[in-house]
Amino acid sequence: MRTAALLALALAAGCKNSPSSNRLRVWSMWGGDEEEVFRNVLRAYDPTITNLPSVSDDKTIRALVAGAPPDLFTLKDPSALGALAANKALRPLDELFAAAGLKDADFTPGALSQCRFRGKLYAIPYLLDCMVLLYNKKLVKEPPRTLEELEELCKRLTKRDSTGRITQIGLRPPEAVQLLGAAGAQFWDEKTERLTADDPRSIEGVRWYKRLMDAQGGNEAVEAFSAGFAEDMGSSNPFFKGLAAMEFSGQWNANWVFKYTPGEEIGVAPLPYPADSPKLAGTAWLGGNLFCLPSEGKQTDVAFAFLKWSQTRAGQLTFASTMHGVPNQRAILQEPTLRTGAPWRPLFARFLDLADSPRASHFPVLPVAALYQSELTAACDAVRYGRKSPQDALRQVQAKVSRELEKYR
Structure with missing residues (x-):
């Protein structure tokens, strides 16, 4: 049933602590200039990480069905999360989240609720829309x-x-x-x-x-x-x-x-x-760059180590200052370098403020x-x-x- 359901969905739809022997394989949604921005983020964390760009959700789902997923992947369409979680294709992240010392209160409103299905955490956002x-x-x-x-x-x-x-x-x-x-x-x-x-x-x-x-x-x-x-x-x-x-x-x-x-x-x-x-x-209406771990992944600890780093000040600023996404860590929303300097920064600051609204919601x-x-x-x-x-x-x-x-x- 799990394979059939996933196949139906597919048809419908700087910290160097990661040794090269455990080279992380990432599949991401970004292409073109955005892919280069994300690749620079990966280099800042660990130059040995490999990234496959411009991956559609359908391609990822087919890999999950075939039992050959990457170590870590993005979901371009957050609406796919519930079906993947329901079909046990994703690894629950609650224990890893707690062990890493991450706290719900540190995340902006709506950032984590769009990552939870039936009370369990199945994704970590890395910036928001x-x-x-x-x-x-x-x-x-x-x-x-x-x-x-x-x-x-x-x-x-x-x-x-x-x-x-x-x-x-x-x-x-x-x-x-x-x-x-x-x-x-x-x-x-x-x-x-x-x-x-x-x-x-x-x-x-x-x-x-x-x-x-x-x-x-x-x-x-x-x-x-x-x-x-x-x-x-x-x-x-x-x-x-x-x-x-x-x-x-x-x-x-x-x-x-x-x-x-x-x-x-x-x-x-x-x-x-x-x-x-x-x-x-x-x-405000939210979307997110959701990162997920496959339930059959072999590099869970290595993959989550990157996700933990993505929630640090360095990880959030490295990506937000170049991808122009909204940080999902509340403390970073007031970062002066995101609000001043270039002429468009004060306008960007308005989005930072609205993302912190208790009325920031999502489907x-x-x-x-x-x-x-x-x-x-x-x-x-x-x-x-x-x-x-x-x-x-x-x-x-x-x-x-x-x-x-x-x-x-």
């Missing part, structure tokens, strides 16, 4: 605090030419789960261990997605305009080009905005929340997380296009994903 609201200061004088304020800005900032064609939108369509999370959607009940896709707050979150698209002329018009957007990663990012006044995105933009659009001013703010839910103020760790997120996106799409009501769309998500979850009981 922090997704919040980015806004163009030339167009937005004050960032919206609430979704109601965001809706009004979307109406005001969406521009059209003489033919009625959109030439600028207020908010670039965000990922469904990020907007649902900002609206306070409930995805999972930890006490009952049941999905809550059709919870009233989730239904309201889907309604908000439609309202924001309607505020910009309707889903079809927004999609037609957005279809011409280029890739995010680089100078063609539509937000940088002024085609969208606001977007939900992450800390890498702090560096890029000065690299690709010199002089362009952007602001960073928490994700807006419903006006009747002020307790959601300060929300729950479930064996069906990938399917669940996909179905929530499809539900939002169905509502946006007027094909289903929010209640009907989410009831169908609840039924479909719950059936799949039963296979893991």
